[in-house]
Amino acid sequence: MKVEKISELTTNRLSVYLRCLNELSAKGIKTVSSDDLAKRFHLNSAQIRKDLAYFGEFGVRGVGYYVDNLRQDLTKILGLDKPHNVGIIGAGRMGTALADYYEYSQTNFSVVALFDTDKAKVGQKVGNVKIHDIKKFEELVKKEEIDVAVIAVPAQYAQDILEMVVKVGIKAIMNFAPIPLKAEENIKIRTVDLTISLESLSYFLAQPTGENGKIMKPIAKNRRIKKK
Amino acid sequence: MKVEKISELTTNRLSVYLRCLNELSAKGIKTVSSDDLAKRFHLNSAQIRKDLAYFGEFGVRGVGYYVDNLRQDLTKILGLDKPHNVGIIGAGRMGTALADYYEYSQTNFSVVALFDTDKAKVGQKVGNVKIHDIKKFEELVKKEEIDVAVIAVPAQYAQDILEMVVKVGIKAIMNFAPIPLKAEENIKIRTVDLTISLESLSYFLAQPTGENGKIMKPIAKNRRIKKK
DNA sequence: CAATACTGTTTCAAGTGTGAAACAATTTTT
DNA sequence: AAAAATTGTTTCACACTTGAAACAGTATTG
Structure with a gap:
């Protein structure tokens, strides 16, 4: 071995x-x-x-x-013999969709809390999961023993949220914000970028393909910017 | 160049x-x-x-x-100067969440149809998107000029669905079923596997880490199966 | 005109992942 | 006891990606 x-x-x-x-x-x-x-x-x-x-x-x-x-x-x-508690930050479309999705997939991951800054959302529920004020993040991480955070906030807030999450001691993070996040080495971040995925399909469709189906070559050269 | x-x-x-x-x-x-x-x-x-x-x-x-x-x-x-029409197959939690998500993200991708086999779902709407019987897939692909398909069905049906999608002439596919799909070379499939992503985080949490935060080494050897 | 800034392009070294091949070790089958 | 099956392990060749370095070419600035 x-x-x-x-x-x-x-x-x-x-x-x-x-x-x-x-x-x-x-x-x-x-x-x-x-x-x-x-x-x-x-x-x-x-x-x-x-x-x-x-x-x-x-x-x-x-x-x-x-x-x-x-x-x-x-x-x-894979560590799947022990349960994991997940907190989702951002109760927008992505966050609530993920909460819904994970709640009903039978895994050992339980979504135990959603977080948002929007006062109108705080207190509401998505399925059985309550939306909390983001200020209570640390408190709930301890109370609910959250060990995985899902970041589902707009790109511009993602890095700040990440830093908050790391400060509280979370080490495993899933990021759905369309931006690469940076953290120390002992923090694990998995970014799922649905925009890049779609755009890569778009690129594929936009390219001329040969008989073999392979993308043949990019657009022509000599595309020079004129001096202003 | x-x-x-x-x-x-x-x-x-x-x-x-x-x-x-x-x-x-x-x-x-x-x-x-x-x-x-x-x-x-x-x-x-x-x-x-x-x-x-x-x-x-x-x-x-x-x-x-x-x-x-x-x-x-x-x-x-990237081909983002032209609009793309997306059909989502599978109006379960994942499919409807994606429909909802993509509908409100301002991109040049429009979700124009959802498909399902469940008669109870057919005819309903998710946001502004109607759920159609999967049998009408080909018809709607032509009518709505769908050029991107999203597969959001349970794993066991995914490969069959893929083949149906390809047969109709779709070349760009996004797959959310947790299973790798196989198709010809001139078909582009992007698989987004949320299960693998989570399980990889679980693995990370399960491993002993050294001072540098790096995962040090796997579990012990000599785990032999006894002869039955 | 000379200095500066920055791209376009090539080259190279290092690291990583993949797949095939080979073979000893071990167990089951005959 | 011999043959067959299959793992565990090493080795190798190939491909791909990255990042750095170098430098010619071209535009701007002073």
Whole structure:
């Protein structure tokens, strides 16, 4: 087993493997080889073995992996055996949508509070989740044991909110504001930028494509700015 | 100017640059150098110039870039000068949240239709967007000139939906189902997997961290499965 | 005209990720 | 006991991205 740094790509794949195993388990399949797993879900068997090897020896040579055992192992590695409490900052469209979405997806993540500055929103509820004044953030983080923050505020406030969140001791943050945020090294930020995603699709549509479907080349040269 | 393939990372950055320029423009700033831009938004000036160079010469040596000109150029490169019509498949929590979110974000993407199989939902509206029977997908794609599809259905249906979408001629797809989808090369799929994002945060929280904040090493070895 | 500023472009080194291949070790099957 | 299956592990080649450095070319400034 290696003891080096684990790439985020590796842990992302663990997430995928876990889901595949859950599916297999639901089908009543007890054991699976890396080859089998790779073929079923369009993965790479060597990569599966390599990824798992970072964390220990989970398989049985000559047999493969016991589905339920590996599920448990991955669940533990990913920290999904313990519940997490999520606070969402920004009770706008994005924030409330996320609250709604996560509340009803059966995971070990519970949305326990929404926060906003808008007095009109404070006190209201989204599903079972109450909207609090952002001033009470620290208080509620402690009371509700929030360990994950979701930032869903307009871009211009996002960095300030991040700093507030970090100051209170939160280490894991999901950012939906369309702006890259900066924090110390021991803070983990995942930014999901729906605007970039859409714009990248737009770019794709705007480009001329060749027979093979590949984007061929950008627009013409000699587009010079005239002197004013 | 180069005429090679453009990496998605490059076009993602173009998206970011455009936003930065919009901000500068709003502040009334007329010109900006790559260095200036890099410092303001924590980017890399060499990278900015390199990225732009793929598409032409937009700057003025000795001066920098004219903010509004470059905005227009990037807008055009990204295909954001033309409107796009979006159809969202799956009127569940995710689908309706996205419809709501995109409807009120001022972009050139308009959500023109939602689709679902649930008869109870068909005919209802989310904001100004009507929910249609999925059987009418092809018809509406033509009528409403939908060129971007958003897949927001449960994982097990996602691949089938994708194939239906592709068959109708849609080339740009955003996938929110937590499963990687496969399509031909000339189809562009962007998957946004909120589950993986959260689970990656969970992994981070579960790991022991050293003084430097770096994740130190995985769990212990010698976790062998006993023979049954 | 000279100095300055800044882009456009190339080159290089470093780091990272991927996929294939190979093979010893171990277990099951025959 | 031999054959087959499959993991755990290493190694290698390839591709991609980044960031730095260097420098010619072009515009502005003094």
